Amino acid sequence: MPDFHQPILLPTLHHLAEPPLEEREALLLRVSAKRPIALVIPVLYNELEREALPHILRQLSKVPYLSRVVFSMNGMDEERHHLAKKFFARRLRQIPHQILWNDGPELDPLHQEIQRHHPVNHQHGKGSNVWMAIAALNASGHHGVIACHDADILNYHREMLWRLCMPVVHPDMNYLFAKSYYGRVRERIYGRVTRLLVFPLIQALREIFGSTPLLRCLAMFRYPLSGEFAADSRFLSSLAVAPDWGLEIGMLCDVFRHAPPQTVCQVDLGSNYEHKHQHLQYHPDTGEPDARSGLMRMAREVSLTLLTHLWTDLGFAAETRKLDRLADAYEETAQILLQRYAHEALFNGLEHVMKEEQQAVTVFSRMLKQLVLQIHKHPPSLHALPSYAEITAADPTFATRLGTALNPDA
Template structure:
């Protein structure tokens, strides 16, 4: 027996070491937006939790010291340039996490400890679950009780969870990488519903009392709307066939050519007319690059303020603002693409609250245009039928690829031959009727419409 005793000790030590070797590593992900008051507590706790190997803080465009505080605690910080939404932050976290097991915590928790972290991780680390939800006290908030639970009970009667909306959950990276993560609120709910659909082993863990930073009623109302949309979309209602919409500018959104208005106001309209005539009559000898160089010279000495003041006179087509606002509410990604220069594109992007625009650029120095242009070479293609330096078809193709959106889920809206390239690549091409609409443009479009308001019926 004396010989066996040392052997037992060796085996016991070996077993303990083996368990440590085999134990999966965990990445903790914290989506955060202006959480400088609470983020330090979260990070202190996670640093003390032995199961956590990596801490990722996704700063979703904070304007406070969230990133600096997170970095001081040794967290790996990835910062969004602007606020994209909680779902977008979680998606960034999933894409950048080193480990297979991921655990998520809100950045505004006020009473957080290692016991809660360990409780949430235990089922997935032990292999008893592949998706772990949390419930806590106070049991549910108004968004959950009034919006989420009644809808879930109606559409998913087989799924019974005390707290369907909870930012605290654990799952595997391989699972989360497969699902379509929405940008805004409701991402945790979508993850749960997708887990149910795909047959994940789900368990719910009670974390006891959990306090969040108080949020204003207006924000809760916005959360409720987004959560309701997510539930209905997941159940097959409000199904979107398209995700990305490209709008042309001149005579699609505006009633007239923006450059005409600017040139008249700044006093170079006659020169513009001559330049256009020269280019139109000598396309074989005068390249678009030469045309744009000559055009840029007409802006020399003028300022952005002067261009902006001129653009205030431009009339929009009927319902342009309302239609774009509604499409944004429906969560479509909208991009403005134009052959005009960037001061014009930027003005209308800001006016219509469109986050992204693509255009050629005017060089600027000390607030004054130099008369030179900066060409966007990445959007040039020898295959462009119109030989444009900025091919709208290439713009559509590159944007869709960068955003991981299939071309079949894109929409192009324009009114002329200059839009034909993007019409041919888009999943759905819509031409706005006008007196100058040519046969080639009509042929490359799927449908022609009289008014922008018709888009609300056609696009879903």
């Protein structure tokens, strides 16, 4: 039986039926005539050589309602940039599309300028790529809806896109922001950073600092680290963007601050999304989890972003010693969830990985203790690229210069 539970504070749109795809897409084509829909996909160059992205493009090539697709990339040279343009041109002949070369000669100077005026650890990556895509669409005069999803979804279907965009573009719903959720299950339950870190961390923070409005809001989201969202373009231009793995949780915190109540929803995109999985990696000499590995780096940056937003909201500088309880409170909750996930696996006949998940909780707890020590020494400040609206308010020429950089031959 489909789930139809409605949290009062967060409208939730469930996957209850399978309406005809062509009918749904025709509806979006009609309503997007007044509010065009653009799609942003942050892409690593090596995704061009993997299975997922060509499949995604085959699906997108059939979508009738997209006004533009923006691929935001970095880590290329001239040759790879040329190959990327040919790659996308062959596969999206019918849909206008654009490649942003973020560390290329046109856009990198603008990134560096932002870094000089708004110092953050601005490394080219997913967060800064998403930021520049939002800026590029706003600078080009796009006023409507901007959707974003990852480039590594192996079982992508274009049905996911209409479900993501519908709540924002349809005039009878008219949400400002829609966040996706879905299952991450194959032979085992995945989504470990969300399940084993973020969920128990939010609960631990609520126990320590009380159920603040921000924490209560975040606790409602079923997949706060999902990479898929759709938003009103003007609203999106008012949000700061974390340049690192804190992108998703930081965006939800900023959405909480800027969006009026009941203008944000979460959308069920279906079960068993198949993404690239991050794994714990161990240092070859010590045998300890490598703090520089993808999973641990993600866990640390997500945790720091969340704690910094909570710090900013509460101003709890005088109560930092409460954070000394954080790792223990986190681990108590995580242990309860570990047992429940073990029962989920047993109930559904899935692979049982209790030992591996226990190791993840142990290293996450250790990471949180180190993070608290760091906060005691250096109180955190928001680590995010300022919103596009803030940049253009401070420098009205930015949009024009960005437009020139995007169209150097115009």
